[in-house]
Amino acid sequence: MGCICSRETVQINSRKYYVRERLGEGGFSTVDLVEDAHSHKIYAVKKIICHGEADQKVAMKEVEYYGLLKHPNVIECFDSALKAGPNPFLNSTSEVMIVLPYYKSGTLASELERRSVRREYMSSAEILSMFLQICEGVKAFHEAKPEPLSHRDLKTANILISGDRSPIIMDLGSVAVARVKVCGSSEAQQLQDLASERCSMSYRAPELFNVESYCMIDERTDIWSLGCVLYAMCYFKSPFDAVYERGDSVALAAISGNITFPESSPYNSEIHELILYMLKANPMERPYIYSVIEKTHDVISTIEVKA
Structure with a gap:
């Protein structure tokens, strides 16, 4: 048993936290499970490593979005701090740290993975109830002031499950102003590159794979992703995961818009129609x-009547 003073600690503003374990690691950030040294409460701390001013600006924008989006189905931020100055160990110029709640149930993706092994399907009622709450969370982004926002990386791995089974949308690192007028090939390429960096392929809207030189992109990129999320809630994976795993072109599959459902589906045609409505x-x-x-409310009513 090691001495408590030898534990790795993180100082965020006036509070000290003990690092308990690494929860996750991405290309831009790490997430650690931490314990408040004073209250002994458990939190998740997201640490964003910045390699320059542009990175720092993006990270601080993420912090700003936590302040803008106050909704029970969107993750809240308890505290944040910018640690300026180079860190030679991380090859960084600064770090942004964000204190977030910790949900021990994990993500919707990890639950679906467990269910997939046992072929344990959720009931239609549970899926639609959870999906409706996800939609309400997405609505908070699309109604943001002064201008609508898009999450741009909605997927089952970015939805946490709270103790009462409520879905919580997390990871605001890909959030952007929803309505973008693209004027010219360089702007189109810039947006396409950003999408390939920040939007997961199996949930990415077709218009972000091949951005046209003169077009308007809006919050409906999230609606496509929601269609993929609902499909995954029914069948454990996005409709494009199998394409990706085979090594085929997800871009071509998405652009073709050809969605198929398993023959032995336990769900009725209304749920399939709701998925296709978004895709x-x-x-x-x-x-x-x-x-x-x-439309989700309509499907819920239909299912209740049939039951």
Whole structure:
């Protein structure tokens, strides 16, 4: 048993935390499970490593978005700090640290993985109840002031499950202003590169794979991702995961908009129609979040009547 004073500690503003374990690691950040040295409460600390001013600006923007988005289905931020100055061990110029709640149930992705092994499907009622809450969280992004925001990386791995089984949208690192007018090939390429860096392939909207030189991108990129999330809640994986695993082109599969459902599906046609309603390859044919919520309520009512 090691002495408590030998534990790795993190200082964020006036509070000290003991690092208990590493929860996750990405290309831009790490997440540690920590214990408040004073209250002994457990938190997750996200540490974003910045390699220059541009990185730092993006990280601080993420902190700003936590302040803007106050919703029960969007993760909250308890505290944050910018640690300026170079760190030769991390090859960084600064670090941004964000104190977040810790959910011991983990992510929707990890639950679906466990269920997949046992082929243990969720009931239609549970799926739709959870999905409706995810939609309400997404609506908070799309209604943000002064201008609508898009999450841009909605996927089952970015949805946590709270103690009462509520879904909590996390990871605001990919959040961006929703409505982007693209004027010219260099702007299109810039947005395409950003999407390939920050938006997971199996959940990425078709218009972000091949951004046209003159177009309008809006919050309906998230609606496509929501369609993929609902499909995964039913069948454990996004409709494009199998394409990715085979090494085939996810971009071509998404642009074709050809979605198939397992023959032995335990779900009725209304749920399939709701998924297809969101997975329109042409973004102009895709609904806004309000229509998705309305249609989800309709499907819930239909299922209740049939039951």
